[in-house]
Amino acid sequence: MNWSYLFKHWIFTLLIASVIISIPLVESEDRGFFIVFLYVLAMGIFFSLSALIAYIYVFNFLAKRNIDVRISKFILITVSTLGIMATFSFFAGDVFFRNDVMFFIITYTLSSIITGMIFKLKKSEKKEDEVIHSPAHK
Numbered sequence: 639m640n641w642s643y644l645f646k647h648w649i650f651t652l653l654i655a656s657v658i659i660s661i662p663l664v665e666s667e668d669r670g671f672f673i674v675f676l677y678v679l680a681m682g683i684f685f686s687l688s689a690l691i692a693y694i695y696v697f698n699f700l701a702k703r704n705i706d707v708r709i710s711k712f713i714l715i716t717v718s719t720l721g722i723m724a725t726f727s728f729f730a731g732d733v734f735f736r737n738d739v740m741f742f743i744i745t746y747t748l749s750s751i752i753t754g755m756i757f758k759l760k761k762s763e764k765k766e767d768e769v770i771h772s773p774a775h776k
Contacts, residue, residue: 639701639710639759646757647718647750648690652682655749659742682746685729689721707759715754722746 656679663678664671696717700710722743730739 639697641697641701643757643759644694644697644714647714647754648686648693650753650757651718651746651750652679652686654753655742655746656682658745658749662741685725686721689718689725692721693717711754711759714759715751718750718754719747722750 656675660671660675660678663674693714697714700713705713726739726743730736733739
């Protein structure tokens with residue numbers, strides 16, 4: 639499996655969600671978009687580290703087995719989604735179902751699902767075959 643998938647999925651989930659979340663926060667705060675965005679991104683990175691560790695563990699587990707790419711992607715996106723919900727549940731506590739918290743959860747979850755589906759989990763077999771049979775490789 640392609641380890642860059644793991645980092646692209648995590649980073650782009652954080653970037654996309656941070657941009658979307660920052661838009662309404664800029665309207666309610668008296669700060670510029672970039673400052674709010676950096677703050678939201680930093681908080682996202684910090685709070686997602688525990689979920690990232692679980693994600694890396696599952697990714698490593700799946701990488702050692704010959705599991706269909708679609709099933710592996712489904713499992714990884716599910717782990718990411720559950721990590722998002724567990725993180726918000728732990729830190730939001732009794733305000734988990736408030737509209738503003740649900741907005742964050744939905745934004746991160748949809749970003750994770752979309753980015754998880756876009757990036758390739760496995761390197762193309764055709765590319766690997768071309769490298770093995772290329773004249774420069776002989």
